[in-house]
Amino acid sequence: MLLILQSNEDLWNIILFTKVTFTTIVQALHYDVICVLLLIVKEKARLVNKSLMAGEVKAKQLRKVTNFYNELHDFIRQFSGFYSWQILLTFLACFLNLLYVIGFKMLHNDDERIAGVTWTLVASVSVFHSLMGPFVITFCCDTTKTEFRKIFKICYNLEQSAVYTNEDKKELKLLVEQFTTDPPVFTAAGFFEINRSNLMSFFSSTAMYVLVIIQLRNQ
Template sequence: MVSVAFKMLNYNPKTNIRSLETLHTLCKTMAILPPVNLCNVEDYKSKYLYGSAAACLLLFSYVYTIYGKIVYVQKTMSVTGFVIDVGSDLTLIVANLISIVGINLMNGNIVSIFLTNMKKIDIDFQYIPSESKHPNIRFVMEMVLIHIYMIIFFTYNLYTWMSTLGMHIYKFFFLKDFQSYYIIVLAMLLRNYAYAIKYRMEVLNGILTRGEWSQTNNICANYSGSASAKIKTKQQWTLKKITKQFTNLTNLIDLYNKIFGWQFVSLYIVIVFNLLLPINLALIYGSGEKDIDGFKYGSELVIVCIMRASLPIITALAIFSACNHATDEIKLTSVISYNLIQELGEVPNDLNYKQELQELALLATNKCPSFSAAGFFAVNYSALFGLVGSITSYLIVLIQFNK
């Protein structure tokens, strides 16, 4: 999953579809995406049986976990600890089921259109990146590290609860780790799609910035705001072609929002509950004054809580940062266009360029879609800061309630 994700950045029409298919293997296995070739219009009947089976498996794991908590630990846990714990499980299962029902079963055809349109954009670009190895290595390292971290966390979590509660109780809870892993995979899928749009927008902004859109135009604006890598273009670009591709890329965001809008809402709630849960547990039981099923915890529980709290933090940063960076890259198009207008002269040919650049700048200003959580809020750094504020407020209420 990891190394393939950023092979999407290579934009080579001959290999891009293979990279996409390899990337989606894990998501298909977990029923996040339909188990079909998403870049072709195919019969989607098989996805309903497969997706329904995966949804039933997730529901079974949820019911199994809740049963164990009600029977074995409810009587020894505080009210806030138990309510938030059950709420954490509920938000996880809802978010995971939304990924199956919303992305797989209901929006599978839209996902296919999304990827097919992305393929068409790649074919139109037809470029060879000169510095593709670095981002690939970076993404590989990012995903390798997060999987190593999760393995360490799951192992330590298993050891802590097995050595205290024992296997006869912990056997009801280990499936929650699978639910948490499911959320991480889902978050990385959303992150990868957002960055796929961003990097394609970088290519377009790079072509616009370097003045590669006309044989007669020798302007190459030294605009330092573009983060695009050096590119060898294989076709002659015009401002009309750039405007068309800009529209195609912004349309990708509209499709993205249709596919993942409600998923963002569910993930937001998951992040809140799964941050409050470990903080609340650490505050109540970390001191060793209270016990769970007769066992008093100390530093080992605090470590588990810190590691568990890091998972929703990673999820939030992965999603919100990717969407924010993609939105910023789209906004950059209007800035680059206005900078190029300032560089042009008053000769007739330049006046024509000015008019087309003005149209592109207005389009980039007026049609600058953002990543949206079903219309409730924009997915960017502002929403991330709002999330921090919400968690802080809820935490203050919990501390007062526990007192």
């Protein structure tokens, strides 16, 4: 069987392409689950913002908003605890895969087999899939945190308003303090916060390693 496979390069290409395609589909579904959960939290936070901006808010309504905010915050903690390591591994896999594909191409640039359409297609799909995970997850985390920041800004502005009673302002102050002391944060297993600036730092580090590979190859 091995002799047959070794003598048939097209069959190996088919097996490789099938493997990459299957892995891509499975991981894409995994990304979908993470992003759907994040978008649900974002939508809930948007509803909180909408209720705060609807009109004059009384203490009873503010207590409901505070409880709702706490429930969302607890959900984010549970989400981070369950998915944080998976997100970290997604970033790590993206980093290693980019280095592998780019480094392999540079080190074997003279090999005619590497210049084939099949290898180029597989490499392109692999790189695109590696980039898709960190980009989509970071975007969903950022947009969700943006909605939570809006809650803080709205409550702070309402607190400064003169039309609210002391009881109302007390509830608003409580909600503002909860946000400032323990804001919602998405992290990759506690190693770094998931945001756009860290994502750009991640890819700049990858580019630096690629430059090192190029220099080593030219020596």
